[in-house]
Amino acid sequence: MNLPALCEAFVLHFGEMGSRWGINRTVGQIYAVLFIAERPLCADDIVERLGLSRSNVSMGLKELQSWNLLRRRPMPGDRREFFAAPDDIYAIVRTLVDERKKREIDPTLSVLRELLMRTPVTPEERHAQSRLKDMHELIELLTGWYAEVQKLETERLIQLLSLGSKVAKVLDIKDHLFALPGGKAKSKAAANSPGA
Amino acid sequence: MNLPALCEAFVLHFGEMGSRWGINRTVGQIYAVLFIAERPLCADDIVERLGLSRSNVSMGLKELQSWNLLRRRPMPGDRREFFAAPDDIYAIVRTLVDERKKREIDPTLSVLRELLMRTPVTPEERHAQSRLKDMHELIELLTGWYAEVQKLETERLIQLLSLGSKVAKVLDIKDHLFALPGGKAKSKAAANSPGA
DNA sequence: CCGAATTTTCGGATATTTCTGAAATCAAGG
DNA sequence: CCTTGATTTCAGAAATATCCGAAAATTCGG
Numbered sequence: 441m442n443l444p445a446l447c448e449a450f451v452l453h454f455g456e457m458g459s460r461w462g463i464n465r466t467v468g469q470i471y472a473v474l475f476i477a478e479r480p481l482c483a484d485d486i487v488e489r490l491g492l493s494r495s496n497v498s499m500g501l502k503e504l505q506s507w508n509l510l511r512r513r514p515m516p517g518d519r520r521e522f523f524a525a526p527d528d529i530y531a532i533v534r535t536l537v538d539e540r541k542k543r544e545i546d547p548t549l550s551v552l553r554e555l556l557m558r559t560p561v562t563p564e565e566r567h568a569q570s571r572l573k574d575m576h577e578l579i580e581l582l583t584g585w586y587a588e589v590q591k592l593e594t595e596r597l598i599q600l601l602s603l604g605s606k607v608a609k610v611l612d613i614k615d616h617l618f619a620l621p622g623g624k625a626k627s628k629a630a631a632n633s634p635g636a
Numbered sequence: 637m638n639l640p641a642l643c644e645a646f647v648l649h650f651g652e653m654g655s656r657w658g659i660n661r662t663v664g665q666i667y668a669v670l671f672i673a674e675r676p677l678c679a680d681d682i683v684e685r686l687g688l689s690r691s692n693v694s695m696g697l698k699e700l701q702s703w704n705l706l707r708r709r710p711m712p713g714d715r716r717e718f719f720a721a722p723d724d725i726y727a728i729v730r731t732l733v734d735e736r737k738k739r740e741i742d743p744t745l746s747v748l749r750e751l752l753m754r755t756p757v758t759p760e761e762r763h764a765q766s767r768l769k770d771m772h773e774l775i776e777l778l779t780g781w782y783a784e785v786q787k788l789e790t791e792r793l794i795q796l797l798s799l800g801s802k803v804a805k806v807l808d809i810k811d812h813l814f815a816l817p818g819g820k821a822k823s824k825a826a827a828n829s830p831g832a
Numbered sequence: 833c834c835g836a837a838t839t840t841t842c843g844g845a846t847a848t849t850t851c852t853g854a855a856a857t858c859a860a861g862g
Numbered sequence: 863c864c865t866t867g868a869t870t871t872c873a874g875a876a877a878t879a880t881c882c883g884a885a886a887a888t889t890c891g892g
Contacts, residue, residue: 453743548653585798610806
């Protein structure tokens with residue numbers, strides 16, 4: 441691996457991590473190299489740095505492109521294709537989450553919905569369906585939240601994340617400020633939470 | 637596969653999904669079966685339902701236990717070990733996230749920290765370090781947020797998730813209510829160094 | 833302690849994934 | 863069009879991961 445020690449260590453770790461996610465080691469390494477590179481790289485640059493076969497790099501780049509994780513950066517006077525990782529790391533994470541959602545969560549949701557439509561025959565199936573319903577509701581809740589949060593600009597998002605659970609406190613304040621008449625009936629949901 | 641059609645469809649899909657995460661297909665299927673089962677199951681029950689070898693199931697269960705995803709449910713008068721997935725699906729997700737964090741994020745953080753301590757020699761290394769710093773900060777932000785949110789009870793969490801980005805609106809209100817003098821200067825500083 | 837029931841370990845068979853080099857395809861300049 | 867350089871495809875080799883059955887270890891009731 442033809443890289444300074446610092447870079448090599450990062451690339452190796454990142455490849456290893458990648459292999460624990462659906463991404464394979466090589467693709468992870470390729471992305472790591474692009475992520476820390478000072479300038480856009482072409483396939484040959486990557487071959488040189490990682491010592492992989494040319495075709496393997498080509499496959500890896502194709503895979504990364506299919507995840508929308510690369511920016512094409514044509515270099516004037518050079519016919520080869522150059523790529524770079526987006527500068528904005530938040531953009532990278534957003535893309536990553538979007539793609540995983542599209543590939544894994546969405547198909548799961550549609551399977552769950554389909555299974556929930558079926559009429560259970562045995563008690564066993566009835567019980568299975570009720571579990572599936574729980575799962576479906578949870579996923580809907582999470583994806584709904586994510587869709588909302590995805591809309592925020594990065595600045596706002598950081599602000600929100602920094603707050604952490606303190607947001608819950610803000611909610612308390614809001615609850616008090618806008619306490620509604622008939623609050624008792626309304627606060628049925630809150631009945632279980634001692635925080636009320 | 638010795639299961640009602642509904643269950644089989646779910647188990648197959650779940651196994652497939654599992655294989656896209658670090659979990660292997662079989663382990664995914666085993667968990668799916670346990671997740672929708674009406675009662676705790678022993679290894680033989682699983683062998684019967686999935687048609688796997690006894691030893692493979694044993695491995696799978698061991699793996700799932702190492703993820704803290706199973707509850708042991710001893711059956712009086714039966715020497716075999718019975719397992720069930722937790723009833724509370726929120727608990728399952730929390731455990732899953734915790735474990736992935738422990739296995740993937742935490743080691744990454746410590747690698748990043750180590751690399752950021754080193755003194756860069758070349759400009760190339762200097763640039764790599766600045767990228768690594770960005771990544772480190774982002775991960776810290778996310779894990780910090782998660783640690784906070786993890787503390788909330790499920791009720792509260794649901795409430796918060798349901799709000800989605802509307803929370804940002806609540807923040808606006810808060811900002812207006814407690815508008816600080818010199819707010820402009822302050823918000824600039826906050827953007828660069830959240831820890832200040 | 834012994835022995836039956838159960839679980840785990842482990843070597844190697846099987847299946848899957850990854851990787852390569854050669855050949856095919858593509859694209860731009862002459 | 864043809865040449866040259868770049869990229870992609872593809873079939874099989876190499877490397878990994880998964881899975882099984884047999885044997886070893888463990889556990890618990892006598």
